[in-house]
Amino acid sequence: QWRGVLNEYSDRLNISAATPIITLGEGGTPLIPAAALSARTGAKVWIKFEGMNPTGSFKDRGMTMAISKAMEDGAKAVICASTGNTSASAAAYATHAGITAAVLVPEGKIAMGKLSQAVAHNAQLLQVQGNFDDCLDIARDLATNYPVHLVNSVNPDRIEGQKTAAFEVVEVLGDAPDFQFVPVGNAGNYTAYFRGYSEEVARGATTKLPRMFGFQAAGSAPIVLGHRVDHPDTLASAIRIGNPASWDLALNAREQSDGYFGAITDAKILEAHRILSAEVGIFVEPASAIGVAGLLERAEAGFIPKGSTVVITVTGHGLKDPQWALRTADGSDVVPTIVPVDTAEIASVLGLA
């Protein structure tokens, strides 16, 4: 069986025999051809479905590394700030390791699925009366002044673990794609994919780097705007971040990969969210759909050559924040169809009769 990314890629990660391997089987996620998106764009589109990780997001790749290294350092408690998925993952891996996790989330801005996971995994969850950026400032202060180990993506172990997704793409495609699309909050994952692909080039496993295309929500797009956003706002709560922790690393990755950062409106995020679930059969939380929206926008604008190989990483499962599938385009609630226990009636409603 798949043994988790630290075991599967041990020779390409900075772990040693002294590193305890804390794993829930993360990684080895599906790379799924998206015929509907290929038809819409003329590219050859693949979806890297990171919702299939143990806690339902890509964060598990980084957390297995961060918690394993924390255990190696003798940590007894970990701390993180989170818009939700990092807290769910930190809580799961910490409890699996037998240590405690404290998580700081912006009050009232965490999706129900993620809140449920952090509580279920016995984290000390504090809702901070501020936004994610305030939470990260506090978490860094706590890790500096108290005996708690910081597991946010400012911790390089997280980037190390997350770069394994690029290894898996290359294994399946036999080369790097022409374009790699990702959502961008702190820009840790954008940075991690660039690092993973760069290492593949260095070891001769690929002929090229993909162009790294990252997307931020229009109401929360500091890298696109070129300045911090003090009051970020988007329904894509996972990427509601105004001061990205890996900003400089991401700009470097963009330069070196002839990459791009773009902003996408909430309406276009929801449109892509629906296309992905209704036409491809992949259910994601809204932030994860921004890469699909980004591809549709870039293709429409003529920047994606026909026949290009495109990988879009969708980062969190739709079950994290299922409410969005139950709203119609104009924001009203989907009305359930209620029928009597009567075959003829139902056949008629289904349009069979």
Ligand SMILES: Cc1ncc(COP(=O)(O)O)c(/C=C/C(=O)C(=O)O)c1O
């Ligand atoms: C579903 C989903 N998609 C994309 C991102 C952006 O990744 P980065 O650009 O590496 O930050 C996040 C980030 C979440 C957190 O930052 C957190 O959980 O604290 C996410 O949950």
